[in-house]
Amino acid sequence: MNDALRTLCARLGYQFRDESLVESAMRHRSYVAENDGVESNERLEFLGDAILGWVVADLVYRAHADLHEGKLTDLRKSLVNASALAEMAEELGVGECLLLGRGEEQGSGRTKTSILSDALEAIFGAIYLDSDAQTAHRVLTTLMSARLQGAIDGLDRLDAKTDCRNSLRDCCPSRCTTRSTTRAPITTRRSMPPCSSVIASSAPVRDARRRRLNSSPPRSPATSSRANTPTTDRARTSRSRNG
Secondary structure, three states: OOHHHHHHHHHHOOOOOOHHHHHHHOEOHHHHOOOOOOOOOHHHHHHHHHHHHHHHHHHHHHHOOOOOHHHHHHHHHHHOOHHHHHHHHHHHOOHHHOEOOHHHHHOOHHHOHHHHHHHHHHHHHHHHHHOOHHHHHHHHHHHHHHHHHHHHHHHHHHHHHHHHHHHHHHHOOOOOOOHHHHOOOOOOOOOOOOHHHHHHHHHHHHHHHHHHHHHOOOOOHHHHHHHHOOHHHHHHHHHHHHO
8 A cells, every 4th residue: 555545544534454445446447448457446436325325314314303304305415426525535635546547647537526526435335345334334424524514504505595585586576577477478470371372362463464465566567677777777878868
């Protein structure tokens, strides 16, 4: 076990009898893809996630008998989520102990929320396998109790904000109406007539134009020839008459 792992165990308040378990908990799948013969921390993460959920549910249930089921669920969610677990992992120094592949190492994988939270859950699973349920419960309770009060304060602030919004809605309902209730109704577009109606309505116009063309008298040949005589020929004829 290297110095970084020893420091991590000291911060956890637990010393592993089987050091290979905590080493497995630090092994990301990107590292396994580049190194044959080793297992990633995903199975330990699966186990640790279940243990963490059990411990936190038991903790908030026993510590807050005054909260109903909905509030207990909100409190558990505020403690068991990727962001909260990643923050705890950073404080414990989990990122310094991670075994990553070259891609994740170059891509700042040691500070990624998903990698840190998964590794912390894998550690919880490793503690359970290395000891027993009672020991894992004790270690996780110690870690989570420090954050429980902050989670309660966060819920209280959220409740106060919600109550203030509800009070404002009750006092000034005209100012709190939603945009959808004050928006003017959308005027529906006029439906276009079918193509058959357009064709039928234009037929009389075409018939009238055709009758008008047929009824106009034809032009006389003289008129046509005069119209078709070039300008120069007409000018020459005019000069000969004047002469």
